Every structure is written in C-alpha cells, then in structure tokens.
Amino acid sequence: MTKKTCIPLIFLLISTGWSQTSKDLQKIINSVSKKEMQSTLEFLSSDLLEGRAPGTRGGELAEQYMKSVYKLLDFEPYEGNYFQPFTLKGFKINQLSMTLNNTPCRYYDEFIAGYTGNEKQFSLSGKVVFAGFGIISPDWNWNDYKNTSVAGKIVLIRVNEPDPSNPELFNGPALTYYGRWIYKIEEAARQGVKGILLIHTAESAGYGWQVVQNSWSGEELYLPSQLENNLVFRGWIQEEKLRKILSDQGISLDQLYEQSENRDFQPIDLDLTMTASGSNNFRTVNTRNVVGVIPGNNATWKEKAIILSAHIDHLGKDPSLEGDKIYNGAIDNASAVAAMITTAKILKQYQLHLQYSVIVLACQAEESGLLGSRYFASSINPENIIVNINFESTPVWENSRDIMAIGARYSSLEGIIQDLVEKQNLDYSYFSMSNQGFFYRSDQFSFARQGIPAIWISAGEDFISGKNRIKEFFMGNYHTVKDEYHPEWPLESFKQTVEISVLLIDYLNQYTPEITWKGKMTFPVDN
Numbered sequence: 001m002t003k004k005t006c007i008p009l010i011f012l013l014i015s016t017g018w019s020q021t022s023k024d025l026q027k028i029i030n031s032v033s034k035k036e037m038q039s040t041l042e043f044l045s046s047d048l049l050e051g052r053a054p055g056t057r058g059g060e061l062a063e064q065y066m067k068s069v070y071k072l073l074d075f076e077p078y079e080g081n082y083f084q085p086f087t088l089k090g091f092k093i094n095q096l097s098m099t100l101n102n103t104p105c106r107y108y109d110e111f112i113a114g115y116t117g118n119e120k121q122f123s124l125s126g127k128v129v130f131a132g133f134g135i136i137s138p139d140w141n142w143n144d145y146k147n148t149s150v151a152g153k154i155v156l157i158r159v160n161e162p163d164p165s166n167p168e169l170f171n172g173p174a175l176t177y178y179g180r181w182i183y184k185i186e187e188a189a190r191q192g193v194k195g196i197l198l199i200h201t202a203e204s205a206g207y208g209w210q211v212v213q214n215s216w217s218g219e220e221l222y223l224p225s226q227l228e229n230n231l232v233f234r235g236w237i238q239e240e241k242l243r244k245i246l247s248d249q250g251i252s253l254d255q256l257y258e259q260s261e262n263r264d265f266q267p268i269d270l271d272l273t274m275t276a277s278g279s280n281n282f283r284t285v286n287t288r289n290v291v292g293v294i295p296g297n298n299a300t301w302k303e304k305a306i307i308l309s310a311h312i313d314h315l316g317k318d319p320s321l322e323g324d325k326i327y328n329g330a331i332d333n334a335s336a337v338a339a340m341i342t343t344a345k346i347l348k349q350y351q352l353h354l355q356y357s358v359i360v361l362a363c364q365a366e367e368s369g370l371l372g373s374r375y376f377a378s379s380i381n382p383e384n385i386i387v388n389i390n391f392e393s394t395p396v397w398e399n400s401r402d403i404m405a406i407g408a409r410y411s412s413l414e415g416i417i418q419d420l421v422e423k424q425n426l427d428y429s430y431f432s433m434s435n436q437g438f439f440y441r442s443d444q445f446s447f448a449r450q451g452i453p454a455i456w457i458s459a460g461e462d463f464i465s466g467k468n469r470i471k472e473f474f475m476g477n478y479h480t481v482k483d484e485y486h487p488e489w490p491l492e493s494f495k496q497t498v499e500i501s502v503l504l505i506d507y508l509n510q511y512t513p514e515i516t517w518k519g520k521m522t523f524p525v526d527n
Contacts, residue, residue, distance in 0.1 A: 053316025075292030113235025132260030195233030206436030311366030402460030
C-alpha cells in the first residue's frame with residue numbers, strides 16, 4: 001500500500017520550471033469566476049432533475065449532463081467510454097408491519113426497514129438475539145459474536161462503538177468503520193442472520209430519526225454481490241419503543257448496554273420473536289458512473305493517476321410529502337460535483353505540466369451505500385492510483401480560516417496538506433463531527449478499502465462570520481427538501497476548497513512523494 005518514486009526532485013525542478021509554472025497555476029485559479037462555480041451547482045440542484053435518484057429520469061439527466069460537461073472541457077473518455085454502466089437491485093416497501101412478542105410497532109414512526117427478497121408478498125419470523133455492537137475486529141481484540149451461531153435469527157445491534165471515552169479502544173470518540181451501521185449489516189450477513197434491527201438514538205447514530213426516515217423510506221439499492229447471503233430484513237427501531245417492549249418482558253435495556261461494553265460479552269437470546277409481513281416491489285436498476293480522463297504529460301508517469309470523485313445522486317422525490325416533494329441536494333452533493341468540475345477544469349488548462357493522469361469520477365448511488373464508487377474502485381488496479389481526492393457537501397458560504405482533509409490522518413498525505421495549508425496562511429483542522437464517522441460515509445472510503453490513500457477535502461469550520469456553517473447544515477437541512485440552491489451564496493469557501501485541491505495535485509506532480517499508511521487501520525482493507 002505504498003506509491004513509489006524514482007525521479008530525482010532536482011531533475012523535476014530543472015526540467016519543468018516548476019517555480020514559474022506554479023505562478024501560472026495560481027493565475028488560473030484566481031481567474032475562476034463565481035458564475036463558473038455556480039453553473040454546475042445550479043443545474044444539478046434544479047427541480048428538473050427531480051432529486052437525481054439512480055435509475056430515474058432525473059438520475060439519467062444528471063449522467064447525460066456530466067458527459068456533456070466532460071466533452072465540453074475536452075476530457076478523454078475513460079477506457080473508451082464516458083459511461084461506466086453497472087447494475088443494481090432495487091427494493092421498495094409498499095406496506096410493512098412488525099411485532100416484537102406480539103407488540104405491534106408503527107412503521108415509519110417507531111421502526112423502518114426494507115426487505116430484499118424477490119417476493120411481492122412476504123412474511124418472516126425469527127428469534128431475537130442481542131449481539132451488542134455487532135463487531136468482530138481482531139486488530140482491536142473485539143468479538144461480539146464469540147463464535148455463537150445466530151444463523152437464521154434476528155440480531156438486535158447497537159450502532160457506534162463501545163466506550164468512546166477510551167482513546168485506546170476504536171480510536172475513542174473518533175468513530176471508526178466498525179461503528180457504522182453499514183458495517184453492522186455486513187457483519188450480520190457474514191454471520192448468516194435472517195434480519196437485523198439497529199437501535200437508533202440521535203447520539204449514537206449521529207443524526208435524528210428524520211434522517212433515517214428520509215434515507216430508508218424510498219427505494220433501497222444494492223449491488224448484486226451484496227445480496228448473496230441470507231439477510232433479507234434490514235431495519236432500524238427507535239430506542240424508546242424498544243425500551244418499552246423489553247421492559248414489559250422484564251428486560252432492562254440499560255443492563256444489556258452495560259454488558260455489551262465489555263470484551264467478554266456474549267450474544268444474549270432475549271426470548272423474543274419478531275414477525276414481519278408486507279408487500280414489496282423489486283426491480284433491476286441500470287445506472288452509470290460518468291468518468292473522464294485528463295492524460296498526464298509524462299510518458300512514464302501518466303500510466304498512474306490521481307482520482308477526483310464526487311457523487312451525482314441524491315434522494316430523488318417523495319410524492320407522499322406535502323408541499324415540496326423534491327430532495328434537490330444542492331449542497332449534498334451538487335456543490336461538490338461543481339467543485340470537482342472546477343478543479344478538473346483548472347487542471348485541464350494546466351495539463352502540459354501534469355505528470356500523472358487525472359481521472360474525474362462522477363459516481364452514482366453514494367446515498368445507497370457508496371455503490372458507484374465501490375463498483376469503480378473494485379475495477380481498478382490500486383497500484384496504478386496515487387491518491388483519491390473526494391469532494392463531498394462542499395461549503396458554499398463565506399471564507400473559512402481553516403482547511404480540513406478528512407481521512408488524511410491515516411496516511412502521510414496529512415503532512416503534505418498541513419504544509420500547503422500553512423503556506424496559504426490558513427489553519428489545518430479536524431472535523432468537529434468526526435465522532436459520526438464521516439470518513440466512512442462518503443466515496444473516499446471505497447478507495448481506502450482498496451488500499452488507496454484517500455481523503456475528503458474541504459474548507460473547514462472556522463468561518464469568518466463566526467458561524468459553523470458546515471455543522472449547521474448537517475444538523476439542519478441535510479437530507480431534507482430544504483437543501484436547495486441559493487444564488488446569493490458567496491462560494492468563497494467553495495473556491496478555497498478548489499484551490500487547496502489544485503495545489504495538492506500540483507505538489508504531487510512536482511515531487512512525486514511516496515504516500516504511506518500510518519497507525520492502526522480503523523477499517524478492513526478489501527484487497
């Protein structure tokens with residue numbers, strides 16, 4: 001998991017005249033206009049695209065638009081095609097009822113779930129086992145399953161990780177992948193369970209119940225490989241409802257929590273039965289990543305690439321809502337796609353001085369579990385990739401006094417970025433919401449799992465207004481219909497994000513540094 005260099009630095013400096021070309025690059029960055037930055041952002045977040053859900057008219061429009069932008073900017077098609085097609089399986093609940101020991105739970109308000117069997121009408125039941133945090137990690141000496149068979153059962157799982165106050169255990173308050181709900185589902189599937197119920201609290205999940213509702217009430221999409229197991233029921237339950245049901249059975253949820261905080265925890269059969277039945281629509285969804293290439297200008301090094309990525313999908317539209325029904329996704333993630341395109345446009349103008357090629361990846365189905373980036377990352381040779389720079393929910397407000405690179409701490413990229421940030425007279429900072437595991441929640445993680453150093457880069461949270469705009473967004477309009485475009489956004493922090501990204505890529509091209517991982521890995525590597 002290292003990237004090698006062999007061209008002496010002095011040769012690079014003499015042969016390419018980097019001092020002068022870096023000044024030229026700064027001129028190109030400074031020339032970017034607000035209208036340029038607005039264009040992609042405004043179009044992708046318009047009602048015309050109906051929330052850009054994969055496999056919908058709006059999603060296809062977003063794909064076609066990105067292809068047109070790539071051609072306009074004279075990017076080369078990736079492996080002969082701007083589109084990288086892939087297939088997903090889609091499932092949409094029409095009606096669902098669930099009971100725990102004959103106690104009914106209200107769908108949407110008290111629980112929410114999906115069913116991934118190919119049956120229009122379905123029913124299932126199973127014994128409920130509390131499996132703590134549902135984590136197996138030899139690196140951290142933790143195993144909640146303890147070789148106990150839970151095959152064919154329903155596991156009740158806590159999200160997050162044990163004892164976040166302990167910095168020696170799963171990185172303390174900085175959430176690792178083992179605390180993410182998607183890992184819990186992956187591990188449960190490996191254990192052969194029939195169903196999983198994740199216990200929701202705003203504190204442990206990192207977001208309120210409305211985010212679960214908005215994210216899980218529409219069509220759920222999966223790569224076919226994710227469904228090659230027995231797990232057909234995936235859902236969440238409100239802690240308050242669960243606490244009442246368990247209390248009626250003489251079971252203390254707090255005592256279960258206390259037991260699960262210890263390494264010697266064993267799965268606990270709760271002597272409860274879950275039953276669920278309902279109706280389900282399912283279909284095959286054909287969707288596409290949109291991929292362009294800016295070829296490097298060095299005969300040897302252009303075979304290696306830096307990947308820029310941003311997801312073009314969002315949550316689509318919900319006809320059941322009153323009033324506004326479209327999740328426009330202006331910040332999540334139209335602003336980030338616009339930042340990626342602006343960065344790539346600058347690099348295209350600077351192409352003669354690029355040694356590495358640059359892959360520009362507009363990926364689909366991020367909101368469904370990083371599916372497009374996961375598909376792309378699994379199709380490449382990690383040895384040919386220098387780094388992934390991902391753009392996610394790029395700030396659109398006033399200038400910030402700092403820059404953050406989420407995930408940089410895991411590799412030697414961090415020192416490089418810190419030096420670049422200092423030269424810009426800015427501070428380098430860590431995301432205040434790292435306890436919510438954002439590194440594992442956006443597309444850079446798909447590349448990290450392939451052993452590729454990967455970051456989400458952004459202007460930071462120290463805005464000159466004194467407001468933490470980023471935190472306000474994630475605690476407010478995130479994954480709601482209120483995430484809409486506003487023409488009065490100054491886009492100053494947007495431009496800061498673009499600038500530091502371009503400067504990082506310029507540095508990597510100038511000095512071709514060896515990028516190495518550091519510290520204990522906080523996630524499993526796939527390759």
